[in-house]
Amino acid sequence: MTAMTETQTDDGFRISQLLYDTRYxxxxxxxxxxxxxxxxxxxLVNNAVTNLSAAGQDFNFDFLGxxxxxxxxxxxxxxxxxxxxxxxxxxxxxxxxxxxxxxxITCTIIGVTVGVLRLSKNWIVQKLATIYVEAxxxxxxxxxxxxxxxxxxxxxxxxxxxxxxxxxxxxxxxDSVAITNRGVYIPRVLYDAGSWVVVAVLLASIAGIFMFRxxxxxxxxxxxxxxxVLWVSLALLFIxxxxxxxxxxxxxxxxxxxxxGFNFADGLHLRNSxxxxxxxxxxxxxxxxxxxxxxxxxxxxxxxxxxAASLGxxxxxxxxxxxxxxxxRVIVPPMISNYLNLTKNSSLxxxxxxxxxxxxxxxxxxxxxxxxxxxxxxLMAIYLTLSLSISALGNWYNNSVKLKxx
Amino acid sequence: xxxxxxxGALATAxxxxxxxxxxxxxxxxxxxxxxxxxxxxxVGFAAPNENGEWEGFDVAVCRAVAAAVLGDGxxxxxxxxxxxxxxxxxASGEIDLLARNTTWTFSRDVDLxxxxxxxxxxxxxGFLVRKDLGVTSASELDGATVCIQTGTxxxxxxxDFFRANGMSYEPVPIETNAEAQQxxxxxxxxxxxxxxxxxxxxxxxxxNPQDHMLLPEIISKEPLxxxxxxxxxxxxxIARWTLNALIAAEEYGVTSENLEExxxxxxxxxxxxxxxxxxxxxxxxxxxxDWAANAIGVAGNYGEIFEANIGEETAIxxxxxxxxxxxxxxxxxxxxxx
Numbered sequence: 001m002t003a004m005t006e007t008q009t010d011d012g013f014r015i016s017q018l019l020y021d022t023r024y025x026x027x028x029x030x031x032x033x034x035x036x037x038x039x040x041x042x043x044l045v046n047n048a049v050t051n052l053s054a055a056g057q058d059f060n061f062d063f064l065g066x067x068x069x070x071x072x073x074x075x076x077x078x079x080x081x082x083x084x085x086x087x088x089x090x091x092x093x094x095x096x097x098x099x100x101x102x103x104x105i106t107c108t109i110i111g112v113t114v115g116v117l118r119l120s121k122n123w124i125v126q127k128l129a130t131i132y133v134e135a136x137x138x139x140x141x142x143x144x145x146x147x148x149x150x151x152x153x154x155x156x157x158x159x160x161x162x163x164x165x166x167x168x169x170x171x172x173x174x175d176s177v178a179i180t181n182r183g184v185y186i187p188r189v190l191y192d193a194g195s196w197v198v199v200a201v202l203l204a205s206i207a208g209i210f211m212f213r214x215x216x217x218x219x220x221x222x223x224x225x226x227x228x229v230l231w232v233s234l235a236l237l238f239i240x241x242x243x244x245x246x247x248x249x250x251x252x253x254x255x256x257x258x259x260x261g262f263n264f265a266d267g268l269h270l271r272n273s274x275x276x277x278x279x280x281x282x283x284x285x286x287x288x289x290x291x292x293x294x295x296x297x298x299x300x301x302x303x304x305x306x307x308a309a310s311l312g313x314x315x316x317x318x319x320x321x322x323x324x325x326x327x328x329r330v331i332v333p334p335m336i337s338n339y340l341n342l343t344k345n346s347s348l349x350x351x352x353x354x355x356x357x358x359x360x361x362x363x364x365x366x367x368x369x370x371x372x373x374x375x376x377x378x379l380m381a382i383y384l385t386l387s388l389s390i391s392a393l394g395n396w397y398n399n400s401v402k403l404k405x406x
Numbered sequence: 407x408x409x410x411x412x413x414g415a416l417a418t419a420x421x422x423x424x425x426x427x428x429x430x431x432x433x434x435x436x437x438x439x440x441x442x443x444x445x446x447x448x449v450g451f452a453a454p455n456e457n458g459e460w461e462g463f464d465v466a467v468c469r470a471v472a473a474a475v476l477g478d479g480x481x482x483x484x485x486x487x488x489x490x491x492x493x494x495x496x497a498s499g500e501i502d503l504l505a506r507n508t509t510w511t512f513s514r515d516v517d518l519x520x521x522x523x524x525x526x527x528x529x530x531x532g533f534l535v536r537k538d539l540g541v542t543s544a545s546e547l548d549g550a551t552v553c554i555q556t557g558t559x560x561x562x563x564x565x566d567f568f569r570a571n572g573m574s575y576e577p578v579p580i581e582t583n584a585e586a587q588q589x590x591x592x593x594x595x596x597x598x599x600x601x602x603x604x605x606x607x608x609x610x611x612x613x614n615p616q617d618h619m620l621l622p623e624i625i626s627k628e629p630l631x632x633x634x635x636x637x638x639x640x641x642x643x644i645a646r647w648t649l650n651a652l653i654a655a656e657e658y659g660v661t662s663e664n665l666e667e668x669x670x671x672x673x674x675x676x677x678x679x680x681x682x683x684x685x686x687x688x689x690x691x692x693x694x695x696d697w698a699a700n701a702i703g704v705a706g707n708y709g710e711i712f713e714a715n716i717g718e719e720t721a722i723x724x725x726x727x728x729x730x731x732x733x734x735x736x737x738x739x740x741x742x743x744x
Contacts, residue, residue: 057519069562071577081565158593181594182551261549262596265575271593353579367490367557370518
């Protein structure tokens with residue numbers, strides 16, 4: 001009976017087809033690969049569970065609710081040593097975000113500037129830009145971070161040099177900023193009662209600027225007349241705020257740093273570790289951004305420049321209105337990966353004692369609680385979430401600038 | 407078929423990996439070398455000398471254990487660890503013994519599942535400052551910038567001390583002693599705090615040690631000792647009794663100089679049992695009869711090791727203090743060798 005069936009169903013399914021029929025072969029291979037992958041992962045998980053239980057350790061995240069017991073120098077939200085490891089983790093995460101955001105902004109500014117300069121016709125400018133790019137791109141970022149930190153500790157004066165009549169160092173910008181080897185102290189903004197009015201006026205001004213720009217663009221499109229957007233914007237930004245500040249009796253004030261005791265007190269303390277990490281990451285990633293920008297600009301054909309020039313557009317307007325918008329399509333995708341790299345590289349903060357996520361959860365908490373497995377897995381999950389969020393934002397922006405195909 | 411055999415073997419290996427941790431002695435003997443975790447460099451306790459050989463007070467413990475187990479104090483592979491990598495290194499089995507100024511605490515013993523085999527240095531946390539800072543007491547440190555090694559008990563003590571005294575401070579977290587030294591000497595921090603012995607050792611390495619001083623306050627108890635993993639009691643016993651042998655040897659007057667003649671036999675049965683000429687203590691540990699004699703033979707007894715590495719004759723210049731024998735008013739007290 002079985003023999004009958006086999007001969008009858010010549011075009012039916014046979015087991016050997018899984019291997020020899022090109023319609024099924026790729027699926028077979030994929031299923032086998034999937035099984036191997038699952039077995040491999042299962043083995044890893046099993047190994048971890050077996051070894052943890054052999055070492056008598058369980059797997060739980062209760063430690064996040066225990067008292068941390070250690071202090072963190074830079075805290076964006078309120079924190080003290082009696083709060084939990086979970087809170088310390090959040091403080092670390094915010095510090096990571098702070099340096100990542102600052103770094104992404106400055107690396108973009110540096111990168112775009114240098115990328116354009118590298119295409120300059122001026123020989124010295126072009127070579128300087130090349131030297132910067134090659135120097136930073138080809139040395140590991142950890143070395144730049146450590147070097148920057150070393151310079152920050154060794155070169156600037158100590159706080160005590162500012163003291164006394166024979167002070168060897170002095171504050172700059174009318175005694176408002178102190179650069180020391182423990183960090184930079186800058187004035188801090190204090191908000192007294194009534195400052196909400198000033199803040200509200202500021203927000204209204206910003207909204208006004210956007211409305212004015214839209215108006216100016218419409219007018220230009222309709223009549224060809226160009227309004228002085230920059231000057232009006234600046235005036236809109238500053239004049240109402242200053243008026244509000246004066247009318248309300250200066251509710252928003254500045255607190256200046258002052259040398260008191262061992263250190264400068266008051267003001268805002270930008271720690272060496274933050275500055276060193278920020279500078280090093282910005283300069284390093286900026287070199288990559290510069291290359292992307294250069295590649296993007298070169299991807300726009302020279303005919304575009306010539307066509308714009310023949311219409312009588314001035315060179316800087318050609319760059320801003322013709323070249324860069326087209327170059328953006330080439331620049332944006334690799335920029336996302338640069339931002340991702342910068343964010344992940346910020347975990348090198350550990351080397352200079354910047355208390356980021358790796359410093360708090362990945363180092364001190366892991367070490368004080370002995371929960372290596374949990375801490376590292378949680379750390380990886382947080383970085384993964386962070387990176388995927390940056391990717392999502394980047395892709396959203398990319399969709400808005402890419403060539404619209406209709 | 408071959409594939410499934412291979413995978414099966416992998417899975418079995420994975421299952422067995424956990425069970426293998428209870429035979430450290432056999433592993434060390436097979437390897438013919440002891441893997442000992444030490445600091446990344448703290449002169450007097452563990453640091454490579456000009457010939458690249460590790461030496462110091464903690465290193466001597468490693469060498470003594472290697473001599474007891476393998477009969478040769480040079481069969482040690484030293485693995486430098488930082489304050490925050492040391493426990494992972496020990497828990498994962500990368501090292502067999504950790505001798506790295508590590509404070510014996512409840513949570514490390516119970517929760518982290520390590521076994522402290524004894525105390526080789528009774529210490530406390532102190533503060534190192536420049537003399538020209540004009541500070542004479544730790545209670546005057548309000549607002550100071552403090553360099554602190556991360557992942558240590560000192561980090562927690564520091565937070566407690568400043569909180570209990572209602573003072574504020576700015577912690578500068580650092581990873582290694584060398585980094586702390588760099589920051590402190592550049593005056594990026596006013597104070598460096600760690601165990602007083604570590605501060606003395608660090609200060610000894612300064613260009614002008616006399617410009618710096620330790621503040622009188624000792625803010626914590628820091629019993630420092632070697633440790634092993636939980637779960638391998640036989641190995642823990644070997645480490646514990648090697649340390650005790652060094653301490654007992656000082657108490658009974660066994661030194662590196664008179665070891666040979668003591669080995670010929672003495673009228674003191676306690677010494678005879680220690681050196682293996684009487685009884686079978688070595689056999690009980692699974693070692694040769696002269697295990698303790700080998701351990702003492704490397705660098706002498708506890709007192710000799712102390713004097714040679716961190717004692718008053720050295721640049722570090724630590725007095726015995728609490729670390730004297732109980733007969734001299736100290737805390738060192740080895741249980742009997744019986």
